[in-house]
Amino acid sequence: MTTCIKCGNVENVVRSGFVRGKQRMFCKACNLYFTITPHNHLTTKKPHQTTIIDIAKVLGISPSTVSRALNNSTEINENTRQEILRVANELDYRPNFLAQSLNRGETHTIGVIIPDIQRPFFAGVVAGIQKVATEAGYRVMICQSNESHHTETLNVQALVTSRVDGLLISHSKETNSFEHVKLQLKKGLPIVHFDRVCNEVDTAKVIQEDFSGGFALIEHLISQGYKRIAILAGPADLLISKTRIDGYKAALEKHGIEVDEDLIYHSNFSKEESVKALDYWLSLPQKPDSIFTIHYANGIEMIMALKERNVRIPEEIGIVAFGDELIASLIEPSLTTFHQFPFKIGETAAGILIENIINKESFVPYTKVIEGELIIRKSSLKTNRKYNQQA
Amino acid sequence: MTTCIKCGNVENVVRSGFVRGKQRMFCKACNLYFTITPHNHLTTKKPHQTTIIDIAKVLGISPSTVSRALNNSTEINENTRQEILRVANELDYRPNFLAQSLNRGETHTIGVIIPDIQRPFFAGVVAGIQKVATEAGYRVMICQSNESHHTETLNVQALVTSRVDGLLISHSKETNSFEHVKLQLKKGLPIVHFDRVCNEVDTAKVIQEDFSGGFALIEHLISQGYKRIAILAGPADLLISKTRIDGYKAALEKHGIEVDEDLIYHSNFSKEESVKALDYWLSLPQKPDSIFTIHYANGIEMIMALKERNVRIPEEIGIVAFGDELIASLIEPSLTTFHQFPFKIGETAAGILIENIINKESFVPYTKVIEGELIIRKSSLKTNRKYNQQA
DNA sequence: GTCGTTTTCGGAAACGTTTCCGATAGTTTA
DNA sequence: TAAACTATCGGAAACGTTTCCGAAAACGAC
Structure with a gap:
């Protein structure tokens, strides 16, 4: 049949x-x-984004000619170019980024991995990154690790799958192995670390004055007459936490104050841990007379908790914190901080990454330190003579 | 020769x-x-991300078979599949997203355009979007308009060039024409508006209780005995500003209070404008006894400015604001707000957009309102009887 | 007019993947 | 045991762009 x-x-x-x-x-x-x-079935031509083939058909020429017109090639007649541009504009042609990238082998996109976009510090960093990236013609793809090592690994894979040209990473507080980063680095992917960097990988880094910031805050406290200074640190593995502790210890040693391990508390930055640390310290026979939190938000929480417990600030206990946000100047009492410049950190990191991407072969990793600024406020001013001046 | x-x-x-x-x-x-x-020149094979062709060569099979193995096709022998997966894992194979997307005609990426990532509200929205998108297997690409109409237009074009599957937009405060959106909508691109929506385009929308939020705040003020209520609004073209003013007016009318145009001030949300508005109001023969700012940050600024001028809050002037952040509860006096839920707004918007993407043909746009919550604090409590309760 | 030169264009390969369309060997059914 | 079927694979087209290579026409100088 x-x-x-x-x-x-x-x-x-x-x-x-x-x-x-x-x-x-x-x-x-x-x-x-x-x-x-x-x-x-009758070939129903779906409406689609116009392609160079569409343009070529309209004008009865070849796609390669259209491509040349759109890419400012010299190998094309000016009249032809004008005609093509006219039609392209008429049809609202937008080049297909996917096809371009696939062909060129580069996406002009950089990937960013941060723990949490909702933290003002990282939002600031992202804004700085976007500014520099946009100016340089790069797109930005942002992923959040939510402070999870596993998610961070998945983020890296997702961005590699998207074939980003480079990676900006600030590690989760959980991350203690860096194989996922090393693997991509070995494959030739440019990577730049910022803020929460790691020393085990040979990448460019943008960091803050973690050591000298801690040092400055503690020296300020000492200048105000504080002697038993507690520190609310982060996870033991986190490098920025270690470095800030080092600054803390160095300042104590310089002024002949012995380090008391009882006064060093490792937390996960959560409010519950802050309160727990505070209550632990207040229960000691020898209570601290001041507290340094390495995360600004914990400083705010400390102030709230101390007010609840009717402890006077700064008379009974002084507070200083690393990192500065608007809220630090508005709370009562206002909080002494070491101000970091997130936007600038983002700008710098993006700049270095793009430098790395462009000079892939010759690039030599280096570390850039973004200077911070000690901002003295009421929470640490026992004597009244040094308001808003560096100790 | x-x-x-x-x-x-x-x-x-x-x-x-x-x-x-x-x-x-x-x-x-x-x-x-x-x-x-x-x-x-000798063909120096550069090190590259492994492709399915690499895998195919290793095993001496065809790329299509590898593709089948990787895509859980049924048309493949289980042993073959295992072999392929083993090699793929060994070579750390990552599918090339560009090639996949180009072939399938979809990127599994959604574009987001917001005015400013550094504003906590938008950071929260973005976090919500990312959560839902990630769970659904979508990537997210974020652009900032920096409150510029022109930049917003460029953002739309950039995202279209990237061939995003859909668009989430909150317009800049400058935006008063919507051709850039209409054009893409006509081409079949799914678009969902949130927060700063526009009524001229037939898209799905996720909005807050702009009207009833304004209404509730004003009724609360009236219940506290305030009678001359000023409002610091946004640009005249901005829809959410208009709607909140409508809520303000409706509440006044309900309680028989005449609307005084002197007490309506259109600002661009900047601090300078806030202060200007305040000083203008304070210079009036009939000063207002309370102020409603439609942007929470302006409420904070008002409190600071009033304290500088030694005006007592809430006794001489009460303050309420639309939007709520941590800072509102920490400032002295704490600020009465209408709390919006940015994370939920983001989640909802992303959910609707993905729904729109998947059911492209049958999708019918609708509007979803995210309920807010009146949070009464000290800045508006002249009488002391209704703390933390809805008026 | 001849010959080298320049300008301008078309065809086809390549980027990495998916998928359509067959093709073969082995397996079941009648 | 032949016909009908299933399982499994390869080849090639397609996605939209860029770019390499070559061709033709126009141009210039002698």
């Missing part, structure tokens, strides 16, 4: 199974297998 | 111009044009 699509023979055509639900035939005459398609 | 690359003839080869800097020859014997390339 079925005619062979090749020889037109009818008698020698037999059925030969199904392929993907469609009846398959075999023509013994011409030795041909073929399937029967219900009907080639 | 040159031998023809085809017939090997030497005598009949003549020079025939230059093409792209390379000497071009013509062989009169075999009628052939050809150029002379210095030397086909």
Whole structure:
């Protein structure tokens, strides 16, 4: 009943199974297998983004010529170019970034991995990154690790899958192995660390004055007469935490104050841990007379908790914190901080990454330190003489 | 001197111009044009991300089989699949998102345009969007308009170039024409508006209780005995500003208070404008006894400015604001707000957009209102009886 | 007019993946 | 045991762009 699509023979055509639900035939005459398609439905051309092929068809020329016109090639007649640009504009042509990137082998996109976009510090960093990236013609793709090592690894893979040209990473507080980063670095992907960096990988880094910031805050406290200074640190593995502790210890040693391990508390930055640390300290026979939190938000929490417990600030306990946000100047009492400049950190990191991307072969990793600023406020001013001046 | 690359003839080869800097020859014997390339340099295979072709070569099979193995196709032998997966894992294969997207015609990426990532509200929205998008297997690409109409237009074009599957937009405060959105909508791009929506375009929208939020705040003020209520609004074109003013007016009318146009001030949300508005109001013969700012940050600024001017809050002037952040509860006096839920707004908007993307044909735009919550604090509590309760 | 030169364009390969369309060997059914 | 079927694979087209290579026409100088 079925005619062979090749020889037109009818008698020698037999059925030969199904392929993907469609009846398959075999023509013994011409030795041909073929399937029967219900009907080639009328090819409804869907509306789509216009392509250079569309433009070429309109003008009756070849796609390569259109491409040349759009890419400011010299190998094209000016009149032709104008015609092409006119039609392109008429059809609201937008180049297909996917095809371009696939062809060129670069996406002009950089990936950013941060713990949490909702933290003002990282929002500021992202804004700085976007500014520099946009100016340089790069897109930005942002991922949040939510402070999870596993999610961070997935983020890296997702961004590699997206074939980003480079990566900006601030590690989660959980991250203590860096294989996911090393692997991509080995494959030649430019990577720049910022803020929460790691020393085990040979990448460029943008960091803050973690050591000298801690040092400055503690020296300020000492200048105000505080002697038993507690520190609310971060996870033991976190490098910025370690470095800030080092600054803390160095300042104590310089002024002949012994380090008391009881006064060093490792937290996960959560409010619960802050309160727990505070209550622990207040229960000690020798209570601290001041507290340094390495995360600004914990400083705010400390002030709130101390007010609840009717402890006077700064008379009974002084507070200083690393990092500065608007809120630090508005709370009562206002909070002494070491101000970091997130926007600048973002700008710098993005700049270095793009430098790395462009000079892939010759780039030599280096570390850039963004200077911070000690901002003295009421929470640490026992004596009244040094308001808003560095100790 | 040159031998023809085809017939090997030497005598009949003549020079025939230059093409792209390379000497071009013509062989009169075999009628052939050809150029002379210095030397086909040794093909240095660069290290690259592994492709399915690499895998196929290793196993001596075809790329299509590898693709099938990786895509959980049924048309493949289980043993073959395992072998392929093993090699893929060994070579740390990551599918090339660009090639996949180009082939499938979808990127599984959604674009987000917001005015400023540094504003906590938008950071919260973005976090909500990312949560839902990630769970659904979508990537997110974020652009900031920096409150500029022009930048917003460029953002739309950039995202279209990136071939995002859909768009989430909160307009800049400058934006008063919506052609850039309409154009893409006409081309079939799913678009969902949130927060700063516009009524001129037929898209799905996620909005807050702008009207009833304003209404509730004003009714609360009235219940506290305030009668001359000023409002610091946004740009006259901004829809959310208009709607909140409508809520303000409706509440006044309900309680028989006449609307005084002197007490309506259109600002651009900047601190300077806030202070200007305040000083203007304070200079009036009939000063207001309370102020409603439609942007929470302006409320904070008002409190600071009033404290500087030694005006007592809430006794002389009460303050309420639309929007709530941590800072509102920490400032002295704490600020009465209408709390919006940015994270939820983001979640909802992303959910609707993905719904729109998946059911592109059958999707019918609708508007979803995210309920807010009146949070009464000290800045508006003249009488002391209704702390933390809705009026 | 001849010959080398320049300008301008078309064809085709390549980027990495998916998918359509067959093809083959082995397996079941009648 | 032949016919019908299933399982499994390869080849090639397609996605939209850039770019390499070559061709033709126009141009210039002698």
